Amino acid sequence: MRVIVIGAGEVGWSTAQALQTDHDVVLIEKEPERFETLQELDVLALCGNGASLKTLKEAGAERAEMAIACTDIDEVNIVACAAAKQLGTKLTIARVQDAEYLQTWKRGYLGVDEMVCSELITAQALARLMGLREIRASEEFADGKILMTETIIEENAPIIGLKLKDAAIPPQCNVASIVRDGRVTIPRGDDVILAHDRLVLIGTPSAVGEFNRRLSLHPTVKDILIIGGGRIGFRLAQLLQPQGLHPKIVEIEEERSRWLAENLPQSIVFHGDGTDIDLLEQEGLGKSEIAVSVIGIDEKNLLCGLLLKRLGVAKVIARVEDPDFVAIFERVGIDIAINPRRLVAEEIISFTRDRIEKTLFLEENRAEVLEIEVSPQSPLLGVKLAQAQLPAGLLVGAIVRAERVIIPRGSDALRPRDRVILFSTPEAAREIERLL
């Protein structure tokens, strides 16, 4: 199908790259300098204003299945979607940064079918990581009915030395994988949990949460520090406040810090620099349980993050805009590096998939979690999972059948229109996609 991507920034680029193999992608970019670099992609590149009818016509908006507007200017994206819709594009997706626009817009309004808000997506992703110190990744599937977490087992955790089958795992929770020394294995009941293991759990949010608390040495998190009170920092605090948390925010701009203090009554706002050691020590911020550095400058986030880690913060999360830095950040000591643009690109790409709702890559792409709707033609229908010839390195983590969540055992079988959440190696993933 024909997909028009407007804006070849980080988000547009990633989106186009992900779509180029399966779709005819037309990429519209206004800046001639950036336009030059598009030759690397297997797409039709157009130079022009994506919000103008002329350019959109040229891009073939009349017969396009989808238009994705992801320039850095929210208003341009909305106008571009409206224009494409008017020309006959079937589905329009606008990326916005300001969450205020989400309130202005309702599904289908303004010619925008879907709105993806980067600050909100990032803040939500961060908020999901705030539950426990030990959680290193957290993702929702099937509209929030399924939660997947990756949890690190700290030394002295009560569960160390137990076999999985003796660990009293709640029935609605599945241990999908154990990551040990960088190796991903799909566990059996006899496997023993060791310190520094990472457990990937899939199940209902309550069951996963319950088991995580059992794994943890610190069952609740109270002390959260946010460095940088920009849009993401503000949204994050806003999401944390209703959970009874009182996040501390350090903001460098005086005017902004006053605004934050006025608009976040449950938060504690400091005016200062995240790298000001005196401030961090005097206010005990270096003793926070979880710290998030979401300033707009990658290097500063790294610096703040490492400083906080050194001061004794148990878990440090940093925002990274440059995708090349993600791995570096995690290598030098930041516990989790979050790339807002990648999150947005993933969210946008999920709209282009027919049956695969969502894909999540773990452990530097050594494993992935997929959400797939079972096709009525699948040869696996009606076959008990224990008897099915499933590829090696694959685990059916959960089945969502008409709003009901099933954690499958060997005796369960798939039915048409089931949504399955799979944990798999990349090779097994290609195979199972075909089978389902």
Add this chain to the structure above:
Amino acid sequence: MMRRWDLSVDLRVAFHLIGIILKGNALTFLVPLIVALLYRESIIPFLVPAALSLLIGWAVEWATRGEREIGLRESFLVVAVVWVVAAAFGAMPFVLAGVLKPVDAYFEAMSGYTTTGASIITNVETQTHSLLIWRAFMQWLGGLGIVALFVAIFPNLAIGGRQIMEAEAAWLVRDKLTPRLRQAARSFWGIYIGLTFAEILLLWGVGLSLYEAVAHAFTTLATGGFSTRNAGIADFSGLVAWIIIPFMILGATSFTLMYRALLGRTLRFFAADEEFKFFIGILALATLVLFLNSLGLYESIEEALRHSAFQATSIMTTTGYASTDFDQWNSLGKFILLLLMFFGGSAGSTTGSIKVLRALVIFKLIAREIQRIIHPQRVIPVRLGGRVVPEEAIKSILILAVLYVTIFAFSTALLLLDTTRAGLQLTVADAASAVAATMGSVGPGFGIVGPMSTYADLPTTSKALLVFCMWIGRLEIFPVIVLFARSYWKG
């Protein structure tokens, strides 16, 4: 075109408005006039000022006619001058009736319009009904602000009205209950009149004469304090005191709050209002301390409680009624009352003084400063009822409070100086109470100006000083003090 009012004060515009207001002012004399007719008393004391007010008002209006817009500076001038001029006309009946000398009469009238209740008349009970009703009616008119009254009535004032009302009562404009200012002003007058009728009926119902019920209802809701008896409320039964207490509290409650409660038909707004709760809290605390302090002083527990509650309410709401001679109380009791004189009621009520809203903000500011010392870089906004108080507003509140106390201190020193010169021996407490009671529009103080005596014995210069205190206190200092700035008049 050069806009004159941007450079200096446009006197023509200001006096044009003052002229219109004076014409309206003439109508207010109808009330005592009718009373005089009913009681077959002389109508001359009221007919003359009414005619003069109408004539002078009309002449000034005519002399300054022409289309021009009113600016901010003119608004301050109008407000400041209207109160001074109104008091001049209001003083005439006392002079024409042969009761007071001109200066004393002016003191009495200013005390009336500013709802102070400080009096020169030594024997009230020998005065005519019409004169005492006039005295009470002046307070009732001054309660919500004279200018607000005329904005509510005259359609041709509404154009510049917002500016003027902002100068007289910023709260009314700021709250913006209704898009149209006049409508808001009318709603408040509606509540005011309704409450007045309710109190008249209740007081009449428990045995007061209709005349006395009206006179006291006028001065209760205005939180004024003039009475028709020399001994004030102490002359009536305990029940009367208990009836008056809630009406004084209502007079000291924000009219915006009452309006909301009335529209929503729920008392929830009172329970949710931080300022109201703070006001009631201080009142309850003061009552408790006074009650414990006065145990054994009165025959019964009920009497001790009644006098404590009544005096705390009367002084804090800046009414100034006396249900007992509180000048006989010990130093602690008097000191509590002196402190209460600085609080006043809610912003947007008929009370004077600094007002609890400002006190509340200042307390919160102190709490914030303590936090700031512990956490120097923490940003802590001051919140009131969930809403953030802008730093600008905090600053002006702080400045007003400091200015209030400074003027209080200077005036007290001047009063002591002047009375000593005249050979009077005032204690520090007496002088301080006289200034606090006039600036805060309370009325009686201690000692020579105590509840059972009057301000008559003070030298004329002291009376003039206290008239100034009433004026500047009632207008919340700024509209008056800007007039003393050179840059106000030039450039």
